Amino acid sequence: MQPLHKLETPPLPREILLRIYREMVRLRTLDERMMTLQRQGRVGFYGACTGQEAATLASAIALEKSDWIFPALREGGAMLLRGFPLVPYLCQIFGNAGDETKGRQMPSHMASKSVHQVSWSSCIGTQLPQAVGAAMAAKIKGDRTVVAAYLGDGATSEGDFHVALNFAGVFKAPVVFICQNNHWAISVPSSKQTASESIAIKAQAYGFGGVKVDGNDAVAVHAAVKQAVDKARSGGGPTLVECETYRIGAHSSSDDPTRYRDEREVEQWRKRDPLDLLRGRLQSWGIWSAREEDELRAKVLEEVNAAIAEAEKKPEPPRESLFEDVYSVLPWSLREQREELLASPPAGKTSQ
Numbered sequence: 001m002q003p004l005h006k007l008e009t010p011p012l013p014r015e016i017l018l019r020i021y022r023e024m025v026r027l028r029t030l031d032e033r034m035m036t037l038q039r040q041g042r043v044g045f046y047g048a049c050t051g052q053e054a055a056t057l058a059s060a061i062a063l064e065k066s067d068w069i070f071p072a073l074r075e076g077g078a079m080l081l082r083g084f085p086l087v088p089y090l091c092q093i094f095g096n097a098g099d100e101t102k103g104r105q106m107p108s109h110m111a112s113k114s115v116h117q118v119s120w121s122s123c124i125g126t127q128l129p130q131a132v133g134a135a136m137a138a139k140i141k142g143d144r145t146v147v148a149a150y151l152g153d154g155a156t157s158e159g160d161f162h163v164a165l166n167f168a169g170v171f172k173a174p175v176v177f178i179c180q181n182n183h184w185a186i187s188v189p190s191s192k193q194t195a196s197e198s199i200a201i202k203a204q205a206y207g208f209g210g211v212k213v214d215g216n217d218a219v220a221v222h223a224a225v226k227q228a229v230d231k232a233r234s235g236g237g238p239t240l241v242e243c244e245t246y247r248i249g250a251h252s253s254s255d256d257p258t259r260y261r262d263e264r265e266v267e268q269w270r271k272r273d274p275l276d277l278l279r280g281r282l283q284s285w286g287i288w289s290a291r292e293e294d295e296l297r298a299k300v301l302e303e304v305n306a307a308i309a310e311a312e313k314k315p316e317p318p319r320e321s322l323f324e325d326v327y328s329v330l331p332w333s334l335r336e337q338r339e340e341l342l343a344s345p346p347a348g349k350t351s352q
């Protein structure tokens with residue numbers, strides 16, 4: 001496992017480094033709390049980003065607010081970094097009336113137009129051609145939008161990955177592909193995903209650059225993604241950035257990794273925890289102290305717990321919202337169904 005390369009002085013302004021670190025701590029705390037809530041039966045499903053906070057957040061912060069994110073599975077936290085409030089974010093996971101997407105998506109598939117982030121892609125890889133399409137639209141309109149297309153190592157085995165990279169290369173789409181190579185695709189190790197020497201090298205076949213970075217080093221992730229974003233924005237076309245990281249937890253709350261992977265491997269990666277690595281750097285530059293760490297941890301836990309309490313209080317989405325957002329004028333058949341639904345008692349309140 002590679003050591004962190006030494007940097008005598010901070011390569012980024014203090015505020016940016018501290019913002020990345022604070023968001024990493026908040027995301028770690030949130031993931032821990034939500035996994036507990038899932039085990040308590042208070043939410044149906046959860047997918048954590050634990051161990052991948054640097055790859056997610058230090059990349060997303062390299063984008064401008066007007067850029068779009070097409071996430072894979074673990075980039076929900078980028079929405080929070082981009083200013084989306086915590087309570088409606090949690091309401092998506094509860095699937096209640098406070099959810100912008102009206103409880104219609106699977107839990108943990110948050111999205112919001114307000115922060116230019118589309119929904120998690122449950123069907124692996126489908127977000128990639130969509131992201132390239134959005135990037136092409138920006139290019140044709142002549143605006144300066146860049147699109148970040150996230151993917152996991154598993155997605156590189158999908159046809160959509162190759163279609164997207166080919167199209168992006170040929171048409172010089174302003175897109176940055178950010179692969180979170182976390183070594184696993186549920187129970188399939190990344191060694192079974194490709195015979196190439198890396199994922200980054202695959203970009204060469206499509207006529208553009210690929211770069212592999214230490215995905216647990218927030219500073220390295222930020223530098224690589226920022227360079228790729230600047231290149232895309234100035235008309236230089238796509239880049240594939242491979243962030244080598246590790247999925248510390250289970251694939252999701254429905255998975256038990258002890259059945260297929262060696263716990264010793266996980267222990268090795270715990271020694272390269274992205275939060276510890278960044279905190280070590282901040283301390284060595286004299287811009288973070290043990291006292292600030294304690295204060296941050298306490299503040300974040302309080303913020304997360306308060307937001308959970310507020311989100312959990314919200315009612316279910318109104319039943320009639322089922323009929324919204326598809327037709328501007330409901331056809332007669334749906335009007336009938338809506339009336340029938342409203343005339344019946346709500347679920348759980350049927351008379352015996």
Ligand SMILES: Cc1ncc(C[n+]2csc(CCOP(=O)(O)OP(=O)(O)O)c2C)c(N)n1
Pocket residue numbers: 072073074122123124151152153154155156180182184185186247251
């Ligand atoms: C097209 C498709 N095939 C299979 C699945 C089942 N599935 C869900 S997540 C996943 C693994 C994804 O691995 P990776 O792309 O490495 O992302 P990670 O979960 O590691 O973040 C699979 C196979 C799916 N959702 N869609």
Ligand SMILES: [Mg+2]
Pocket residue numbers: 152153154180181182183184185186
């Ligand atoms: Mg993976």
